[in-house]
Amino acid sequence: MHLTLTPEQQSMRDATRRLVDRSIQPVLDKHDRDAPLPKPVFLEILGKLAELGLPAARLPEAAGGPGISMLDYGIAFEPLPAPIAVSLVAQEATIARLYAECTDEQRARFLPGLVAGHKVGCTGSTEPDTGSDPRGIRTRLTRRGDTLLLNGRKMWITNVSACDTMLVTCLDSRDGSSDRVIKVVVERDRSPFEAHEIATIGLRQGMLGECVFEDCPIPPENVIEGLRGGTAVLKASWSINRPLFGLIAVGLAQRAYDIAIDYAKTRRQFGKPIAAHQLVQKNLSDIVTAITASRLLCYQALSMVDQGQGAAGAAAMAKRFAQTECQNAVFQAMNLLGAMGLSEEARIERIYRDIRMIPVPDGTNEILALIHGRELTGLEAFRGTMPHG
Ligand SMILES: Cc1cc2nc3c(=O)[nH]c(=O)nc-3n(C[C@H](O)[C@H](O)[C@H](O)COP(=O)(O)OP(=O)(O)OC[C@H]3O[C@@H](n4cnc5c(N)ncnc54)[C@H](O)[C@@H]3O)c2cc1C
Structure with a gap:
């Protein structure tokens, strides 16, 4: 077991650091720190991340992926500024899910623009009444004559205001029934919908928002009917996203x-x-201990994914530990600056607000503890069917 970076890993991390220093942080600094980045600006950054292969990290090389392990991805990912990193998680996970679930024809239509960073992607599961427990989804696909229509509302969706391609979880009511959960790909230019940002405590340059589908027309070829040979990519989804948030x-x-x-x-x-x-x-x-332990737990979870080991518990543990301990660490760091820590000038208050956002997406502390607890005990503490398999 080697707990030091290989020269290749060091060079990947250096490449991201250079990109951040030269092309990302100066752009963020130029824009209103409390307003979402304009879409063209975000696309420019996404294009640069695509040159490093980061938005397609999970795809096989034959499908346009960079051919790196998930641990390598995490190491390269870590230096990114938080609003960009959160958007990249949404973009990359959307690409991975589309690859896993789409037919070859659908992959060929949806993926190239997203992988190249020319299009913004997002995944919409959460709704006003459906958060940790995904069973309450109400967004519905129906049929009227020859037309498929989507109706419903998605909330707290990363990238939604700027997105071109959205993977939406909904109920399939095409034949009048309503039990089956399916996914549809909503391409904004073919299926227009309303979306806007939600003002939040932190990550204010990000694009967290909500959208409404009102008789939104969905081309039949954009309905996803099932997994298409990418199940491994999909299965590891939470186990990768969680350490990335960590x-x-x-x-x-x-x-x-x-x-x-x-x-x-x-x-x-x-x-x-x-x-x-x-x-x-x-x-x-204390601060350095929290950072070091959090980093190692996240690396361990990603490494377990790479080894093909069940990483659900390790990933849940890593995110929960990192988001709790690093939040405490930021609080302590801020305290070390006394009154200066409260000023905008010291630039630490923004970190304090940004980190408050991390414990919610992809598993709150309670949900993560239950997932880890289920693995430790073999006993189900959730009511009924498990959320977040
Ligand atoms: C920055 C950010 C990015 C996001 N990005 C996306 C995205 O791209 N796509 C998307 O679909 N969603 C996204 N979300 C939404 C996110 O996934 C949900 O907010 C999250 O699943 C929690 O749901 P909720 O907010 O409805 O809280 P709820 O599920 O209503 O939970 C409220 C509280 O109850 C607790 N709780 C719930 N169930 C239990 C239980 N069984 N036992 C104990 N405690 C419980 C929770 O831990 C929490 O403290 C994002 C959210 C944020 C903040």
């Missing part, structure tokens, strides 16, 4: 620590730098 928390806590350690070495109180006080050193040690 790594977003790690990245945010690392940035908060970098600010705090610089400040602690220069800020003087009681005749010496505050970094020379014992309790400040203890706090700094």
Whole structure:
């Protein structure tokens, strides 16, 4: 077991860092820090991420993927600024799901633009009354004459306001019944719908929003009828997304620590730098311990996916630990700056707001504990059918 990066992994991480320093952070800094990025700006960034193969990380090379392991992906992913990283998780997971579930003809129509970063993708499962438990979905596909119509509302969807292609979970009522859950691909230019952003505490440059389908016409060839040989890609979906969200928390806590350690070495109180006080050193040690342990748990979960091991429990544990401990770490880092930590100038308050967003998508703390607990005990604590298989 080697717990150091290989030269290839180091070089992948350096490539992302260079991209962030040269082409992503300066763009984010130029735009309103409290407003969603304009779509053309986001597309420019997505195109650059596509040059590194990141939006198609999970696809086989033959299908346009970069041929990297999920651990490598996580290592390359970690330095991305949080709003971009969250959007990339949505884009990449949408591509992986489309690859897994679509026919060859559908793959050929939907994937190239998304993989190249020319189109924005998203996945819509959550609805106003359907969150952790996906069984309450009400969005419905019906038939009127020769036309298929989608009606319903999706909420808290990453990328939705800018999306070109949306993978939507809905009830299949084409034959009048309503029990079967299926997916349809909604292409915005063929199936127009209303979408707008939702103002939130953090990740304000991101594109989290809601959309409404009102008799939205769906071409029959955009209905997904079943898995098409990509089940492994799909099965690992949660086990990959969760450690990636954990790594977003790690990245945010690392940035908060970098600010705090610089400040602690220069800020003087009681005749010496505050970094020379014992309790400040203890706090700094706590922060680095939280970051390091979180990072390793996330790497472990991704590595288990690569080894083909069941990683559901490890992925749930990694996200829960990372989002809790890194949130505490950011709070501590902010405290180290005293009043300055509360100012916009110090740039740590934004990290504090951004990290608050991470514990909700792809598993709240409670849901993640239940998934891990189920693996530990073999006993089902959810009511009825399991959400988030
Ligand atoms: C930044 C962000 C990005 C997102 N991106 C997407 C996206 O791209 N696509 C998408 O479809 N959705 C997305 N979501 C939605 C997200 O998946 C849901 O918000 C999440 O599943 C939780 O659902 P909810 O908000 O309805 O909370 P609820 O499910 O209503 O839960 C409310 C509270 O009850 C607790 N709870 C629920 N059930 C149990 C239980 N059995 N035992 C104990 N406690 C329980 C929860 O832990 C939580 O604390 C995103 C959300 C955010 C914040």
